[in-house]
Amino acid sequence: MMPLLERHDxxxxxxxxxxxxxxxxxxxxxxxxxRSNVHAFAVRTGMNLTFFNIGHWPLDGGWRLAADRGDxxxxxxxxxxxxxxxIEEALPEMRRVTTIDEFAGYQTNSIRSRYRSxxxxxxxxxxxxxxxxxxxxxxxxxxxxxxxxxxxxxxYYEPLKQGDRAALLDLLREQQTRTIGELKLxxxxxxxRFGLEKA
Amino acid sequence: MRASLLPLVTxxxxxxxxxPILHRYEDLTLVGRHLVVKPVGHVLRFIRFGNWIxxxxxxxxxxxxxxxxxxxxxxxxxxxxLYDNGWGSWNIYDPEEVERLRHIIEETTxxxxxxxxxxxxxxxxxxxxxxxxxxxxxxxxxMAHIAITKGDFDEALSIxxxxxxxxxxxxxxxxxxxxKKRDRGGLITFLRKQQARxxxxxxxxDYWKPTPFPLEL
Numbered sequence: 096m097m098p099l100l101e102r103h104d105x106x107x108x109x110x111x112x113x114x115x116x117x118x119x120x121x122x123x124x125x126x127x128x129x130r131s132n133v134h135a136f137a138v139r140t141g142m143n144l145t146f147f148n149i150g151h152w153p154l155d156g157g158w159r160l161a162a163d164r165g166d167x168x169x170x171x172x173x174x175x176x177x178x179x180x181x182i183e184e185a186l187p188e189m190r191r192v193t194t195i196d197e198f199a200g201y202q203t204n205s206i207r208s209r210y211r212s213x214x215x216x217x218x219x220x221x222x223x224x225x226x227x228x229x230x231x232x233x234x235x236x237x238x239x240x241x242x243x244x245x246x247x248x249x250x251y252y253e254p255l256k257q258g259d260r261a262a263l264l265d266l267l268r269e270q271q272t273r274t275i276g277e278l279k280l281x282x283x284x285x286x287x288r289f290g291l292e293k294a
Numbered sequence: 295m296r297a298s299l300l301p302l303v304t305x306x307x308x309x310x311x312x313x314p315i316l317h318r319y320e321d322l323t324l325v326g327r328h329l330v331v332k333p334v335g336h337v338l339r340f341i342r343f344g345n346w347i348x349x350x351x352x353x354x355x356x357x358x359x360x361x362x363x364x365x366x367x368x369x370x371x372x373x374x375x376l377y378d379n380g381w382g383s384w385n386i387y388d389p390e391e392v393e394r395l396r397h398i399i400e401e402t403t404x405x406x407x408x409x410x411x412x413x414x415x416x417x418x419x420x421x422x423x424x425x426x427x428x429x430x431x432x433x434x435x436x437m438a439h440i441a442i443t444k445g446d447f448d449e450a451l452s453i454x455x456x457x458x459x460x461x462x463x464x465x466x467x468x469x470x471x472x473x474k475k476r477d478r479g480g481l482i483t484f485l486r487k488q489q490a491r492x493x494x495x496x497x498x499x500d501y502w503k504p505t506p507f508p509l510e511l
Contacts, residue, residue, distance in 0.1 A: 165367035
């Protein structure tokens with residue numbers, strides 16, 4: 096993967112992940128994962144929001160980079176060129192997703208979510224909170240409660256009901272700091288203002 | 295932990311096993327652990343001698359596949375295991391069993407593989423898979439590709455769109471835009487490039503006989 100790193104100075108290696116830097120509210124990466132066979136590996140893209148409550152690398156929000164036949168295998172150098180090309184094609188698509196709204200838009204328009212929403216109502220509500228639209232957040236969450244889609248009340252529900260912007264902001268920042276720490280992304284993280292702060 | 299008490303089968307073992315067969319037929323070649331029937335055209339026919347992931351039992355599988363897909367390594371989609379001892383794996387340290395295996399390969403498997411020459415033969419072979427193992431109808435990637443090779447663009451598009459609707463696809467295939475535009479030339483180039491690349495990946499360049507796609511005729 097060295098040629099990729101040389102060509103793209105916004106790529107960083109964090110463990111098994113190729114991360115697009117800087118990491119702000121949106122996290123974009125390519126995961127190069129081991130398979131049970133020592134020579135084989137799987138590759139996928141991933142996108143998520145750093146202020147979500149995530150303690151491990153979230154492998155959703157992206158797509159698999161796979162050939163039609165066979166696993167990626169370090170013993171087949173010819174095919175690794177195909178993989179590099181697939182990554183080259185995936186990078187511009189991921190780079191286009193830089194803001195919270197672009198992320199939400201991407202998730203709603205991606206093939207998977209054309210038929211089912213890939214974002215849970217609690218996520219959508221948190222996005223609305225980050226954007227400072229508390230009314231929208233509350234209506235999403237109330238509708239989800241009424242629809243029985245929520246098993247445990249999210250931490251932000253009480254401050255949201257009270258319209259406590261300071262508490263919500265603290266919560267977002269705290270969750271973001273925790274996520275960045277857990278994923279060892281501190282070096283690549285650049286804090287970004289939320290819509291909630293600007294409003 | 296190893297599942298078998300027998301030593302692992304090495305490349306040398308495989309070479310010894312197929313040596314007499316290779317000697318008798320001119321249309322065969324051994325590529326790694328794959329006994330390939332020549333020439334390789336749109337259809338690739340081979341017998342795989344190997345061990346599965348996690349499983350160090352020695353299995354022999356006959357595979358027929360199409361070369362215009364994107365390969366990243368050898369694969370055994372729709373493979374049919376050769377066995378007559380009830381559970382699929384072979385003990386190549388038993389001379390009698392080795393003879394039995396060679397006999398099956400020569401008398402049953404190779405003639406079956408040699409009959410599969412065209413894309414249509416391939417489809418018929420895959421459709422003929424025994425019931426619970428028949429995965430061909432779910433293999434939308436290969437079905438879409440085949441429709442394209444025949445110039446049935448509407449059919450190909452409906453296969454891809456149906457797969458998307460079912461959530462089987464998480465990213466648009468590279469040829470999707472070309473297909474939507476019914477770009478015949480673009481699709482031919484795409485298939486040619488992908489095929490050449492797969493042939494190179496699998497190390498089959500010397501045995502490859504380029505053939506026009508039905509859509510070019």
